Amino acid sequence: MAEKFDESIDIDTRRGTKIGLTGKQIQIAQILADPSETRTITKMCEDEGVPRRTFYNWVGRAEFIDFVNSLVEKRTDAELAGVWGALARKARTGDSAAIKLFFEMKGKYKSVQEINHNFDSLSDEEREKRIQELMNKVGDSSNS
Known part of the structure; x- marks a missing residue:
């Protein structure tokens, strides 16, 4: 699995450089898209050697935000099957909230x-x- 993840980063890196992002911007974008990341913006900037003002300038650029959003989309798509499986398992246990959500997601329930x-x-x-x-x-x- 790690091998495939590294390959996807290479693809993302190439895409990021094609839209004019620097290596540091790509690195920060990947951190922002990582669901396990728990550092504050201040701590992340400090750890990664990026001034906060520079970070906020990047966040103000549509290309940077679009790149971060594309990484988030890719990572959430990769989790979709597992999340659907977990939801279905929970619904099968009789959890009414999971059952409702399952049917809402399938378009078979309307409030x-x-x-x-x-x-x-x-x-x-x-x-x-x-x-x-x-x-x-x-x-x-x-x-x-």
């Missing part, structure tokens, strides 16, 4: 919300507008 509202004091136009706002809030666009 039902009840809305009570008094429209008596509104004009017809105001009433229609308010109904549309409420429908949009609960995610129903069928009244559009």
Whole structure:
């Protein structure tokens, strides 16, 4: 597994240099995308020899943030099968929250919300507008 991980870093490094990131920016991006990283920004900058101001300048660049996000996406995709398995195991034990989440993720469960509202004091136009706002809030666009 470590061999494959090292290979993916090489691919990410090449991609980072293609978009104009330095080796240090790529290194910091990889740290930021690491879910096991627990250091504060201050401590990470100190340990990695990057001034905090420089770090925050990098974070202000779309290329840097896009690169970090692509690393996060890649790592979360790599965990997907394991997470689905853990969720399914938990649901099979009867855990109602896991069962609900499982069905939500599969698009087989929709939350039902009840809305009570008094429209008596509104004009017809105001009433229609308010109904549309409420429908949009609960995610129903069928009244559009």
